[in-house]
């Protein structure tokens with residue numbers, strides 16, 4: 001089950017240093033300092049509008065902060081991101097994958113075999129020739145994960161990757177996340193689902209109103225959160 005690019009270890013720490021993001025004078029993320037290290041599964045939690053997606057996009061480099069710095073303490077790792085609604089090409093599932101290999105200059109002779117292997121890894125072999133855009137939500141999400149798999153990322157970001165899925169599809173995506181993690185990929189994900197966070201998290205970053213309230217080991221966050229907002233959130237009392 002080897003992905004086509006060899007991975008480098010250890011993965012550089014990601015350091016956010018006093019990062020803020022403002023829009024039209026409004027503070028959406030304030031003075032956030034955070035280090036993500038090792039091969040951990042970090043889950044970013046918080047109520048609607050807390051700034052979870054924003055933090056993730058800043059961490060992945062999709063948005064520049066208004067102030068502060070986002071930096072890798074070492075070689076910038078290979079990164080991939082999976083969104084709630086994956087953007088897939090108007091082609092077959094297989095061709096979506098061979099396309100990614102082509103733009104990463106993988107020799108043509110290897111592309112189909114590598115793509116088929118990635119489809120098999122995520123249980124999509126029987127759908128290889130189906131147009132990607134007619135796949136179900138869960139299948140599309142697994143295809144997005146198969147596409148990310150081909151990049152052999154050191155760090156995988158997932159933004160609400162299971163929020164539109166039924167329980168079986170959620171399990172399939174969670175299994176896929178575990179497959180990445182077992183292969184040495186650091187996971188950084190947002191979710192609204194407390195049970196999912198309990199299943200997956202090694203550590204929890206908790207945000208409220210654009211402020212980092214705590215970054216705790218999962219065990220601590222779910223049994224004795226350090227922040228009053230974290231306590232209220234896991235008791236279902238903090239809506240936003």
Ligand SMILES: Nc1ncnc2c1ncn2[C@@H]1O[C@H](COP(=O)(O)OP(=O)(O)OP(=O)(O)O)[C@@H](O)[C@H]1O
Nearest residue numbers: 023028046047048049050051052053054055063192
């Ligand atoms: N690029 C942007 N420009 C302006 N405002 C933004 C931008 N990105 C996010 N926001 C705003 O920042 C706030 C936080 O948004 P974000 O999507 O990070 O919240 P969230 O915690 O992921 O919420 P949800 O749980 O509802 O998905 C929201 O009020 C949103 O409208």
